[in-house]
Every structure is written in structure tokens, then in C-alpha cells.
Amino acid sequence: xIATMLGAVKRSPALPALAxxxxxxxxxxxxxxxxxxxxxLANLTTQGAQITVIAMGLVFVLLLGEIDLSAxxxxxVCAGVLAVTLDQYQFPWYASVLAAVLTGTAIGLLLGxxxxxxxxxxxxxxxxxxxxxxxxxLLLLEEGKNISVREPIxxxxxxxxxxxWLGWALGALGVVAFAxxxxxxxxxxxxxxxxxxxxxxxxxxxxxxxxxxxxTVAVLNGERSANTLIxxxxxxxxxxxxxxxxxxxxTFVLRRTAYxxxxxxxxxxxxxxxxAGINVDRxxxxxxxxxxxxxxxxxxxxxxxxxxxxxxxGGSNVLLYAVGAAVIGGTSLFGGKGRAxxxxxxxxxxxxxxxxxxxxGYGAGIKYVVTGTVxxxxxxxxxxxxxxxxxxx
Amino acid sequence: xxxxxxxxxxxxxxxxLRDVGMSASTGEVTALVGDNGAGKSTxxxxxxxxxxxxxxxxxxxxxxxxxxxxxxxxxxxxxIVYQDLALCDNLDIVQNMxxxxxxxxxxxLDEPTMEQLAAQTLSTLAVRTMxxxxxxxxxxxxxxxxxxxxxxxxLWNSRLVxxxxxxxxxxxxxxxxxxxxxxxxxxxxxxxxxxxxNMNDVFAVSDRIAALYLGQMxxxxxxxxxxxxxxxxxxxxxxxxxxx
Numbered sequence: 001x002i003a004t005m006l007g008a009v010k011r012s013p014a015l016p017a018l019a020x021x022x023x024x025x026x027x028x029x030x031x032x033x034x035x036x037x038x039x040x041l042a043n044l045t046t047q048g049a050q051i052t053v054i055a056m057g058l059v060f061v062l063l064l065g066e067i068d069l070s071a072x073x074x075x076x077v078c079a080g081v082l083a084v085t086l087d088q089y090q091f092p093w094y095a096s097v098l099a100a101v102l103t104g105t106a107i108g109l110l111l112g113x114x115x116x117x118x119x120x121x122x123x124x125x126x127x128x129x130x131x132x133x134x135x136x137x138l139l140l141l142e143e144g145k146n147i148s149v150r151e152p153i154x155x156x157x158x159x160x161x162x163x164x165w166l167g168w169a170l171g172a173l174g175v176v177a178f179a180x181x182x183x184x185x186x187x188x189x190x191x192x193x194x195x196x197x198x199x200x201x202x203x204x205x206x207x208x209x210x211x212x213x214x215x216t217v218a219v220l221n222g223e224r225s226a227n228t229l230i231x232x233x234x235x236x237x238x239x240x241x242x243x244x245x246x247x248x249x250x251t252f253v254l255r256r257t258a259y260x261x262x263x264x265x266x267x268x269x270x271x272x273x274x275x276a277g278i279n280v281d282r283x284x285x286x287x288x289x290x291x292x293x294x295x296x297x298x299x300x301x302x303x304x305x306x307x308x309x310x311x312x313x314g315g316s317n318v319l320l321y322a323v324g325a326a327v328i329g330g331t332s333l334f335g336g337k338g339r340a341x342x343x344x345x346x347x348x349x350x351x352x353x354x355x356x357x358x359x360x361g362y363g364a365g366i367k368y369v370v371t372g373t374v375x376x377x378x379x380x381x382x383x384x385x386x387x388x389x390x391x392x393x
Numbered sequence: 394x395x396x397x398x399x400x401x402x403x404x405x406x407x408x409x410l411r412d413v414g415m416s417a418s419t420g421e422v423t424a425l426v427g428d429n430g431a432g433k434s435t436x437x438x439x440x441x442x443x444x445x446x447x448x449x450x451x452x453x454x455x456x457x458x459x460x461x462x463x464x465x466x467x468x469x470x471x472x473i474v475y476q477d478l479a480l481c482d483n484l485d486i487v488q489n490m491x492x493x494x495x496x497x498x499x500x501x502l503d504e505p506t507m508e509q510l511a512a513q514t515l516s517t518l519a520v521r522t523m524x525x526x527x528x529x530x531x532x533x534x535x536x537x538x539x540x541x542x543x544x545x546x547x548l549w550n551s552r553l554v555x556x557x558x559x560x561x562x563x564x565x566x567x568x569x570x571x572x573x574x575x576x577x578x579x580x581x582x583x584x585x586x587x588x589x590x591n592m593n594d595v596f597a598v599s600d601r602i603a604a605l606y607l608g609q610m611x612x613x614x615x616x617x618x619x620x621x622x623x624x625x626x627x628x629x630x631x632x633x634x635x636x637x
Contacts, residue, residue, distance in 0.1 A: 188505055189504075189505050189508075191505075192505040192506070192508075192509050193509070194505050194508040194509055194512070195508065195525065195526075195527055256500075256501045256502055257500060257501065257502060258495040258497060258502060261484075261488060261492070261495060261502065262492075262493075264481070264483055264484060264488075265481045265484060265488075265492055265493075267483065268481035268482055268483035268484060269479070269480065269481040269482065271477075271479060272479040272480055272481050272489075272492070273481065273492070273493070275463070275475070275479045276479075276492040276493030276494070277463070277464065277493040277494070278492070278493050336481070336482070336483035337483055
């Protein structure tokens with residue numbers, strides 16, 4: 001059983017990133033004991049959420065072998081739309097969220113159209129958009145005004161927590177649902193007499209997930225208020241279940257639907273996909289739509305975390321961290337390979353580096369250098385593994 | 394099963410096919426031979442609905458067929474296996490075989506059914522070299538990839554399978570395997586058109602030979618009635634002693 005488990009782990013494309021995550025966490029925990037406290041870990045999840053969500057959208061574009069350099073500022077523009085509609089037009093929160101996400105969808109449609117129908121390389125289209133959206137953000141916020149976001153529900157996303165019992169309930173529900181889906185599908189496959197995962201592997205997966213969820217909820221439910229007499233601060237940050245729901249949604253789309261299959265096909269061999277009757281242009285446009293819409297959600301999370309939106313929301317290193325997160329998690333820059341979970345694992349790695357280095361007292365300079373090196377390392381692993389499969393033929 | 398009559402096709406001023414007629418019957422392998430530029434691929438693409446024909450008609454079971462797109466061709470049970478395989482390396486065998494025509498139950502892909510059908514198809518083709526239908530295509534040899542491409546074409550209750558140079562990039566042993574598979578397709582009751590440059594392949598598996606020369610069909614003969622050198626003559630000069 002151990003052997004089958006190890007075999008399954010070895011084949012996982014996320015292995016380098018997971019190993020790196022464990023090493024980083026161990027090192028930081030030893031060097032700075034404060035790293036592994038409830039307060040810091042909760043902080044880490046909200047830090048990583050924006051990048052993770054943008055990275056999850058980027059996975060779709062990267063799957064096709066394209067790139068979206070404008071996702072960072074697209075998230076900034078959408079956050080700007082959120083803030084302006086809330087602040088100046090007094091929209092209810094859901095209308096503002098809808099407006100922000102629809103802005104992202106429109107941006108994605110435009111980018112996708114330019115790439116798929118006009119045929120401009122995505123690098124150029126999104127580089128132009130990168131510059132233009134920076135300008136749009138400035139115009140939207142009238143030359144650099146900072147708009148504060150006070151809407152309680154929007155602010156709650158990154159700043160409030162689930163009740164501890166709700167954290168446990170959702171965690172348990174997630175594990176049970178996962179186990180149910182896994183065992184049911186294995187049973188159905190066995191009934192049809194086709195290859196099925198060994199039940200030991202399925203059990204191991206469920207156990208690992210249960211342990212992970214259990215530890216996470218237990219730690220985040222710990223008291224992290226400095227002075228419990230004034231206030232109590234406990235529970236899983238609300239942004240965590242949001243990221244998990246997005247993860248489940250996109251994993252389902254990629255792995256269980258014909259649309260997801262077609263995305264992989266277009267990324268693997270566009271001509272083969274075209275001959276199989278797949279509408280390649282539509283698939284390419286849709287990937288940009290998903291990417292920019294996810295960037296919008298990332299922007300909303302950023303606005304919530306900062307309690308405000310300024311022209312630099314989604315700027316500076318957000319995009320590079322997001323691309324880095326996807327690639328570090330195991331998504332290939334060459335297309336055809338990538339999963340939604342990659343963004344989560346990679347996003348955690350990026351957040352851990354940023355958070356841990358800050359705790360160690362290193363400045364921004366060292367942080368950038370280390371993150372850049374990790375990104376290069378991940379891209380190197382990607383390129384080398386691709387070379388190996390090419391040579392193997 | 395298939396008959397084409399008087400097909401003409403021009404690309405601008407270039408008259409590629411001139412009054413081409415040809416037939417392919419169920420249970421037979423018809424080899425389509427000709428030099429580079431003779432119009433083999435164009436003819437096949439006309440039959441497969443990728444090009445529209447300028448004049449002439451395509452008859453399926455004696456009835457005129459309207460083929461204007463690859464989808465129409467597939468509707469008549471015509472499948473083309475292209476030279477450059479058209480497989481996705483990052484997908485596995487089952488995923489490739491069902492690409493673009495996935496089985497679904499509701500919104501969700503019906504993986505067990507697809508896997509079962511793929512395995513069945515491979516076993517009717519007596520393919521034993523692929524133990525695991527869930528391995529990615531990138532891990533397969535050239536012959537295995539060709540086998541998957543052919544199996545993909547057979548999966549759809551196709552009645553006519555057109556193979557464009559299936560052995561061009563293969564080694565000796567793999568060529569033998571693929572030719573055996575081609576023969577088996579015809580023996581299983583399909584009509585097969587095999588485009589090939591390789592006379593050994595043509596004589597090894599075909600029942601009939603159709604020779605194109607500069608866009609004209611110069612002969613359609615039984616393989617047993619001609620010799621190797623006569624066919625080469627037909628390909629290079631468009632005529633041969635004793636063949637009409």
C-alpha cells in the first residue's frame with residue numbers, strides 16, 4: 001500500500017512544488033517560530049488569495065500556450081469599477097461585484113477576439129493591454145485618487161472569519177463529498193470493467209485530504225487576538241472557502257466536461273483539435289474570458305484586503321507572482337498541461353516566500369530575487385521535463 | 394460503396410483534377426497511387442469534404458451524396474486518417490479517440506463508457522500491443538500512434554476509411570503491423586482507400602490499384618493483373634503497355 005501511494009505521489013506533477021512548500025515552511029518555522037502561528041498563517045492565506053485566484057484564471061490561458069500579461073492590471077481596473085460603483089453610485093454590493101466581474105468578462109472577450117480572430121500574438125495584445133489598463137485605472141480613479149471600500153460584505157471577504165463551528169462543518173462536508181465522489185466513480189468504473197484506481201490509493205487520497213483540512217481548520221480556529229479581553233479573533237478567513245469553491249468549479253470544468261477536454265486538446269495540438277471539429281477560436285476566446293473574469297475576482301479580494309482601491313491595485317508584482325504561482329504549481333508554459341490546483345499550490349509557495357522573508361527581516365530586494373529564482377527554477381523543471389518526453393519518443 | 398465520377402477541381406488557374414473517376418468497394422483495399430502533385434491528396438480532400446468540387450459527382454451506394462464539409466463526410470461514414478496523424482500528445486488514447494465527439498451523461502463526460510468502447514474497438518482490430526488505453530499518446534511508438542489514429546476512424550461505424558501514407562514514417566516491423574491492420578479493416582467489411590508511395594505496401598495489401606497521373610485517372614486495375622514495373626510506369630508516364 002505504501003508503494004502504491006508513493007507511486008501515485010511520484011507521478012504527481014505538483015511534486016516539486018509540494019516538496020518546496022514543505023521545505024520552505026520547515027525552514028521558516030525553525031528560523032522564525034512566529035511563522036507557524038495561527039495569526040501568521042491566517043495572514044498568509046489572505047495574502048496569497050488574490051494571486052492564487054488570478055493564477056487560476058491564468059492556467060486556462062497558459063493551457064493553450066498563450067500568455068496574459070494584463071491580468072494584473074485587469075484585476076486593478078475591475079477593482080476600480082467595484083470601488084467607483086460602490087462609492088459614487090451607491091450600488092448594493094452584489095451589483096458592484098457583478099459589474100466588476102462583467103468588466104473582466106468584457107476585457108477577456110476583447111483580448112480573446114484580438115488573439116483568436118485578428119491573429120495578434122497574445123504576448124503583444126496583453127502587453128498593450130498591460131499598458132492601457134494601467135491608464136484606465138488612473139482615469140477611473142481620477143489621476144490617482146484612493147477610494148476606500150467600506151461596504152461591510154466586501155470588506156468581510158478578506159478581513160472576517162467563519163465561525164469556528166462553520167469552519168469544521170464546511171471542512172467535514174468537503175472531505176465527505178470528496179470521498180463520496182472518488183469512491184462512487186471508482187465503483188462505477190469497476191462495474192464497467194475498465195481500469196480503476198486501486199482502492200488503497202483512493203483511501204490514501206481521502207485520508208491525506210482529511211488530515212490537511214483538519215490541521216488547517218484547527219490552526220485557523222486557534223485564538224489569534226493579541227488581547228482576548230478586547231476582542232476574539234478566530235476562524236477560517238472567509239476568503240479560503242471562496243478559493244476552494246473556485247478550485248472545485250474549475251477542476252470540474254477542466255477534468256469532467258467536454259469543454260475542458262477541448263481546452264487541453266487545443267493546447268496540445270491545435271490542428272488535431274480543429275480536425276476533430278472543435279471550434280478552436282471559440283475555445284481560445286473563452287480561455288481569455290475566464291482568465292480576465294478570474295482576475296476581476298482577484299481584484300475584488302485585493303480591494304477587500306486593502307479596504308481601498310488605488311491605481312496600483314493589481315500592479316507592481318501581482319501579475320508576475322500569479323504567472324509564477326501557476327508555473328511553480330506545475331502548469332506548463334508550453335501549453336497542454338495544467339490544473340486548477342496548480343494555482344493554489346503555487347500561490348501558497350509564493351505567499352510563503354513573501355511572508356517568511358518579511359518575517360526574517362529581509363527587504364523587498366531579496367524577496368524579489370528569491371521569488372524570481374524560484375520562478376526560473378519552476379520554468380526550468382517544466383522545460384526539462386518537456387525535453388525528456390520529446391526525447392523519449 | 395463509393396464511386397466518384399467526372400470530378401474536376403481547380404485552384405485558380407491550376408487544373409488539379411480532370412474528369413477523375415474512381416470507385417472503392419466494401420471489403421476491398423483500393424490503393425491510390427501517383428507521383429507527387431498528381432492530385433491524390435486533392436482527390437481525397439474532395440471526398441472528405443475539405444475541398445468542394447467544381448464539377449462531377451460523388452455517389453455513395455449508388456445515390457448522389459452531398460458532401461460540403463468534413464461533418465457531412467462523417468455523416469456518410471467516411472473517415473480520413475491523415476499523414477500527420479492529428480493526435481494530441483498530452484491526451485491519452487481514449488481521450489484522443491473520442492476527441493470532439495465525447496460521450497456525455499448530462500454535463501459530465503462519461504469516461505467509463507468511452508474507455509470501454511475504445512478498448513472494444515482496439516480488440517476488434519486485434520491490437521494487443523497497447524496494454525493500457527489510459528497511457529498518454531506521447532508515450533507511444535510511431536506504429537502505435539498510427540494504430541490509434543486508425544482506431545479513431547473506425548470507432549464511428551465508418552464504412553469508408555481513407556489512409557494517407559500511413560506507413561511513410563515507420564520502420565519495417567511497424568509497417569508490417571500497420572499493413573496487417575489495414576488488411577483487417579477491409580476483411581471486417583469496410584471499404585479502404587490507401588494512398589501510398591511504396592509499391593511493396595501497395596502490392597502487399599491492396600485488391601485494386603487506381604493510378605493518377607497529372608490529375609487524370611489513367612488506370613484502375615486489379616492488383617493481381619499488373620506487375621510492379623507496370624504500376625511504376627503508370628505513375629511516371631501515365632501509360633503502360635497492355636493496360637487500358
